[in-house]
Amino acid sequence: MVDLHQEFQNSSFFHQARIDRRSVDALTGIAAGLAADGKINQQEAEFLKNWIESHLIHLNDPVVNILYKRLADMLSDGVLDAEESVELLEMLHQFAGLPVGAQQPFVASTSLPLDNPAPALSCADRVFLFTGVMAYGPRKNCEALIVERGGLIGGSVSKKIHYLVVGSIGNDQWLHSSYGTKIKKAVELRDSGVPIAIISEDHWQKVLFG
Structure with missing residues (x-):
């Protein structure tokens, strides 16, 4: 049967x-x-x-x-x-x-123009801006960690930003993605001598949590 x-x-x-x-x-x-x-x-x-x-x-x-x-x-x-x-x-x-x-829609962001070597990072009175998708959690949670440590959150890429933190869940096509515009603007400012650092979420987490 x-x-x-x-x-x-x-x-x-x-x-x-x-x-x-x-x-x-x-x-x-x-x-x-x-x-x-x-x-x-x-x-x-x-x-x-x-x-x-x-x-x-x-x-x-x-x-x-x-x-x-x-x-x-x-x-x-x-x-x-x-x-x-x-x-x-x-x-x-x-x-x-x-x-x-x-097969893997999101991969670790490996081709980004991050500062090399990664800079020292301090929160007090420093202005941070986050872009991309953060592995740590929702962006507002990441921003809260900075504020708790005396830092500030910026609204857009400008000369006032000290650190642009790029979420570790990105993709190799960052130049064509929505968050790529922030990164390109930050690179332009950095190349013109503005002291803005582009750092990975991994570096950001290591400094905050050890």
Whole structure:
């Protein structure tokens, strides 16, 4: 007697990888569509969270997990505030700009124009700006660590910024990503003699936590 139930299970399993690939590709398209107008509202964020829960939450994929966790954190209080909206938009720009079919959508940022050697870092009275996706957690949590230590948070890349901290979850196409504009501006200022340092999140974390 043929075990139809088992055959159905086997068939579903056999096609699961292809189904998942289509879902991830669909997420890339959704991310691009949501970010196309340069802003993300709460309704869009809630839609994206619900879509991931319905289609991709079963995946053991670090990128999807990070995106989902950040979304859940942002919406945990029922409100997507302006700062969270900006951070989410940047994440979606990075996600949507990746090559379709890449096995690892996000990789460590290794080709960035970081200061070499990495500079000494102090927080008191220093102005920090964060860009990219931080492995430590939501950007507001990273900023809180600086403020607790007597530092300040900048609003945009300018001569007033002492440190631009680049999140360790980036991609090799940073020149074409949303956070790449901040990095390019910082490089221009640094090359012109402005004492602005471009540092990795890894260096930032080592100084803060040892």
